Amino acid sequence: MADEDVVLLDFWPSPFGMRVRIALAEKEIKYEYKEEDLRNKSDLLLKMNPIHKKIPVLIHNGKPVCESLVQVQYIDEIWPHKSPLLPTDPYQRAIARFWGDFVDKKIYGLESGKVWTTKGEEQEAAKKEFIECLKLLEGELGNKAYFGGENLGYVDVVLVPFYSWFYAYEKCGNFSIETECPKLIAWAKRCMEKDSVSKSLPDQDKIYDYVLHLKKVFGIE
Amino acid sequence: MAESNVKVLGTWASPFVMRVKIALHLKSVRYEDVEEDLLAPKSELLLKSNPVYKKIPVFFHAHNPICESLIILQYIDEVWTTSASSILPSDPYERSQSRFWAAYVDDKFFPALRRLLIGATEEDKKAALAEVVGGTVVLEGAFGELSKGKAFFGGDNIGFVDIALGSLLGWIEVIGKQCETKLVSEAKTPRLVQWADCFSAHEAVKDVLPDVDKLADFGLKLRAKILKALALTN
Numbered sequence: 001m002a003d004e005d006v007v008l009l010d011f012w013p014s015p016f017g018m019r020v021r022i023a024l025a026e027k028e029i030k031y032e033y034k035e036e037d038l039r040n041k042s043d044l045l046l047k048m049n050p051i052h053k054k055i056p057v058l059i060h061n062g063k064p065v066c067e068s069l070v071q072v073q074y075i076d077e078i079w080p081h082k083s084p085l086l087p088t089d090p091y092q093r094a095i096a097r098f099w100g101d102f103v104d105k106k107i108y109g110l111e112s113g114k115v116w117t118t119k120g121e122e123q124e125a126a127k128k129e130f131i132e133c134l135k136l137l138e139g140e141l142g143n144k145a146y147f148g149g150e151n152l153g154y155v156d157v158v159l160v161p162f163y164s165w166f167y168a169y170e171k172c173g174n175f176s177i178e179t180e181c182p183k184l185i186a187w188a189k190r191c192m193e194k195d196s197v198s199k200s201l202p203d204q205d206k207i208y209d210y211v212l213h214l215k216k217v218f219g220i221e
Numbered sequence: 222m223a224e225s226n227v228k229v230l231g232t233w234a235s236p237f238v239m240r241v242k243i244a245l246h247l248k249s250v251r252y253e254d255v256e257e258d259l260l261a262p263k264s265e266l267l268l269k270s271n272p273v274y275k276k277i278p279v280f281f282h283a284h285n286p287i288c289e290s291l292i293i294l295q296y297i298d299e300v301w302t303t304s305a306s307s308i309l310p311s312d313p314y315e316r317s318q319s320r321f322w323a324a325y326v327d328d329k330f331f332p333a334l335r336r337l338l339i340g341a342t343e344e345d346k347k348a349a350l351a352e353v354v355g356g357t358v359v360l361e362g363a364f365g366e367l368s369k370g371k372a373f374f375g376g377d378n379i380g381f382v383d384i385a386l387g388s389l390l391g392w393i394e395v396i397g398k399q400c401e402t403k404l405v406s407e408a409k410t411p412r413l414v415q416w417a418d419c420f421s422a423h424e425a426v427k428d429v430l431p432d433v434d435k436l437a438d439f440g441l442k443l444r445a446k447i448l449k450a451l452a453l454t455n
Contacts, residue, residue, distance in 0.1 A: 060314075065321075067320070067321055077313040094287045094292050094296040
């Protein structure tokens with residue numbers, strides 16, 4: 001295979017960046033990781049993602065691909081032979097895309113952010129919705145080892161990065177995700193046994209420190 | 222070719238439902254059209270087939286329900302491959318660009334359009350209007366990139382981004398009339414204006430786009446319903 005030039009513009013706590021790291025690791029693709037300072041975005045970032053100016057940006061042979069769900073599908077299509085992430089059956093693909101989209105709409109969104117940015121009634125409501133969404137995902141996982149079946153698939157790659165944020169959510173929200181969703185935590189730990197995942201996710205204590213730092217910066221109690 | 226067990230649960234007014242119908246027309250797939258009344262309580266069929274979001278469109282193929290219009294479009298494209306009309310490009314990089322821009326329409330452009338429709342105060346409407354017009358300028362740029370001088374975002378034929386954005390044209394006209402502005406203007410977005418005409422006239426599209434007056438009337442009712450619901454939650 002010809003020499004591929006792959007660059008990832010990323011920010012270490014970003015779950016969206018983690019998705020791309022995992023996908024590239026699953027495909028065993030070597031790439032250059034570039035850490036962005038989001039308060040001082042690089043010229044390269046602004047040039048490669050002029051519309052959203054956000055990370056992650058995947059640059060393949062000089063051409064940018066933006067938006068993590070788009071990036072994961074692109075990676076899967078460019079390097080189809082190793083660790084296929086989406087199933088081959090169109091209906092199963094539609095289901096995988098649906099749940100991937102659900103993770104973005106419901107697990108990462110303004111509402112779930114309220115678990116660590118608010119207090120009192122608002123926080124309780126956010127926690128309740130967050131757990132309900134995780135339970136729906138548990139239902140979809142069922143008795144499978146991974147959402148992808150026997151191996152990591154698209155939904156696994158899309159969801160597992162948030163596991164690195166769970167500890168911070170639990171500390172801020174004063175609740176235990178494992179008590180509410182034991183199957184999901186078991187699944188996450190199973191994913192973490194894979195190098196492609198464990199090497200792509202930061203330590204959850206570091207994420208918690210980052211969240212505390214954000215709270216200070218934004219003046220959140 | 223007549224297909225049994227192909228059903229679309231939706232409503233004539235929904236741009237997301239229109240997307241699915243355009244795709245089926247492109248592929249010459251016949252389907253059963255089941256109308257859901259958006260102004261009435263949700264039907265049993267809807268609640269059962271889309272328990273997560275309880276929204277239309279729901280697409281049924283051999284009794285399997287699929288939700289979320291862009292996901293349905295990709296399914297249709299992957300199942301009915303015999304037709305000459307491919308909805309997504311065959312090149313993976315071009316495919317990623319199409320997905321990016323369709324996501325832009327849904328994540329950025331449509332929410333701004335919706336805010337413009339239901340904006341309660343003059344200030345809300347002004348901010349939403351600026352966002353929508355800004356969005357059209359961005360999409361004009363995208364059209365330049367993706368069309369490569371051809372008539373559609375998809376090139377010679379309508380594709381994923383054409384369907385994603387084009388399905389909003391009826392609402393864009395209705396909301397524009399409400400604000401007394403042309404949201405897709407000759408001055409700022411001449412290529413989009415031309416594209417809109419080509420898209421609306423396309424064989425697969427022209428019978429799906431709704432009558433603008435009928436849509437305007439429905440828009441008023443929908444806006445009232447949404448504002449009432451918002452008032453109850455505040």
